Amino acid sequence: MSGADRRVLDEAGGLRAMTWVMAIMLFLTILAAALGLGTRQSARALERQLAGRLTVQVVEGSPVVRDALAARTLAVLRALPDVRRATAVDRAELARLLEPWLGSAGADTDLPVPAMIDVDLASGADPDRIVAAVRRIGPASRVDRHQRWMSPVSGFLDTLTWLALGLVVLMLTATAAVVVLAARAGLETHRATIEVMHMLGSTDVQVARLFQRRIALDAAIGGAAGSAAALAMLVFLGTRLAALGSELLGGITLGAGDWAVLVLLPVAFVVLAMAAARMTIVGALRQSL
Template sequence: MRLFRSNPAERRLLLEGRMAGPMPWVIAIMMFLTVLAAASGLALGGAARMLSADLAGRLTIQLPEANPVSREAEKQAIIAGLGRLGVVEKVEPVSEEELAALLEPWLGEQGMEADLPIPALIDVTLRRATPADVADVRNAVRAVTPIARVDQHARWLAPLESLLRSLKWLAVALVLLMAAATATIVVLAARGALNTHRPVIEVMHLLGATDQQVAALFQRRIALDALMGGLAGLAAALAVMALVGQRMSGIGSELLGSAGLGLSDWALVLSLPLFGALLATIAARLTILFAIRRTL
């Protein structure tokens, strides 16, 4: 691209593309924070969508019957009744071993050995998740026993989904703020470079250079500085993301495991330095043209 290329004469006039000065390092820090915020927002948005899709049609039926014989009979009757409903995709009773594994952290081994009336659980997956389908399941369960309880997973985890979406939009706001801050830094750097090289610009004008040619010279330097700083910030952010991803995978949480990036998300994250360089180029060109027309 001609935007990032310069001839030897231009390089002698303005030092560019060598991480000279504070601007590339400041942009690297801004890009580091921008990449982390963007990746977090994309990951949280994906986790919220996956959570909503996974739990939309999931129900759990609790049978608090104390008598084990009656509890087993009611469980089988409910399974048979739900199997006749066209809205139900899958009915899966939770085994006693799975219940024991779920309750052991709370009751301990001695509590599990005690003769406690543990309710039976049945997991139900609906083909859709309309209120009418849930009502059909509730009616089928109440026809067997009125004391059974039907819980919707999405209802209990709705606050968590709302939190994830709020954090996603917070990340979007942070990215926009970082972009605005980067543009402000570029404007200040462009004005500083213009003041520093004012005698050179006057000589160029005397030799017949136009405002657009002068602006192109400065914007190329700023674009290269922004691109190199952005790539440095991206590399640092990817290293941090790899470390965090390794720690998250070691936890073994399904929710944390779903907070990943897809191919389109990675494409957007990796293209952020290019977007930053284009933003810096536009901001530098407008700033320099406006300043030249006002002062020269």
């Protein structure tokens, strides 16, 4: 932008405020987009994990019968081609899981705790065949599908993803509205100067280009500042999530494609600001001048 162009627009305080507005808008937009992308990745990881896992429970009051049925069930499961791995859950591990509710009584050998077997399915396996095979062993066995009882969590993550997408669209709309207001304010501030430029032969497109360049500069500076702050916040939140050690929250990660989308958001904002400014100024000039 030339010195003459800057002098035409430097008095437009509304345009200078665009730097701060764009920084705030882009900061919030990148955080919302990161939330949506992260929860989408987490939902996909959860679906992959749960779709291939089952838990078999052998419910029997007699410990001797229970252990015999559990051993037989484990042998049948390991022989099935649909099963990649079947592992009996150690009773000490079950007692540890029950300790918050039962206390030391969970370790009592006489306590009728069901035997449990974790099953990892092979690729393309049919869970119904495994359920049928387990039920043929005896009515004391039941199969729990992880995907079924974790579906509310997956649905909640999908809801968060769509909510984040809605926030991004809302922020884009709000940014375009702010640019329109700033462009109209600059147009009113410099109306006398624009009339002189028209008398000297300047076209509406040439005048609009001045505003477009200035708004693009403000949007670029504000976008860079907002993006840097948002990315720094994401890195900080990522380290905190990793420190939690939670498998579910640890799945909220961003892939290379997700980071590329976040990096391209500032460019999209600048293009949006330029387009909104150009259409606003050209439209207003054609109507009033």
